[in-house]
Amino acid sequence: MSNMSKVFTVSDVSLHNSKDSLFVVIHDEVYDVTEFVRQHPGGEDVLLKTAGTDVTEQFEDIGHSEEARAILQSLQLGIVQRETKLESTLNDNKSAISIESRINYGDASGSLWKNVDPNIAYLWIVWVSCFLLFTKQG
Numbered sequence: 818m819s820n821m822s823k824v825f826t827v828s829d830v831s832l833h834n835s836k837d838s839l840f841v842v843i844h845d846e847v848y849d850v851t852e853f854v855r856q857h858p859g860g861e862d863v864l865l866k867t868a869g870t871d872v873t874e875q876f877e878d879i880g881h882s883e884e885a886r887a888i889l890q891s892l893q894l895g896i897v898q899r900e901t902k903l904e905s906t907l908n909d910n911k912s913a914i915s916i917e918s919r920i921n922y923g924d925a926s927g928s929l930w931k932n933v934d935p936n937i938a939y940l941w942i943v944w945v946s947c948f949l950l951f952t953k954q955g
């Protein structure tokens with residue numbers, strides 16, 4: 818129970834895909850079946866083949882008993898954080914960063930250059946350089 822709040826990503830779980838370390842996901846919960854796999858009444862193969870993945874459908878299709886569900890409880894490691902949740906967090910960060918950078922840009926760019934079109938500024942620099950060059954030569 819102490820580890821129940823541990824959060825795994827889909828890719829964390831997918832790394833535990835062998836006999837040495839065998840995780841599965843059922844209803845968004847992560848289970849360590851490394852030890853249990855040898856005692857599984859349905860055989861080792863089904864769990865080895867699906868190691869590191871979401872087996873909710875397979876688990877429910879068999880119609881596992883209450884006893885099977887009790888065993889599951891004892892094997893729970895944590896929960897899985899879905900890709901969609903990660904994406905929305907990333908998107909939130911992105912918009913937070915873009916707002917932040919807009920604020921910073923406004924602060925850093927002072928009042929003088931804030932409203933100057935870079936193209937116009939460039940033309941001005943070229944024009945002034947030419948003027949200085951020609952007046953020096955003359």
Ligand code: HEM
Pocket residue numbers: 841848850857858859860863864867872875876879880881882883884885886888889
């Ligand atoms: C990882 C969690 C799992 C646990 C704790 C578990 C546990 C059990 C238990 C206790 C039984 C005995 C029957 C019962 O009590 O319902 C059983 C049977 C069975 N399990 Fe699982 N199981 C798990 C996952 C799976 C998965 C992912 C599959 C299929 C891909 C599967 C396929 C089967 C089959 C086919 C049987 C029937 C065996 C028979 O009646 O001869 N199990 N399982």
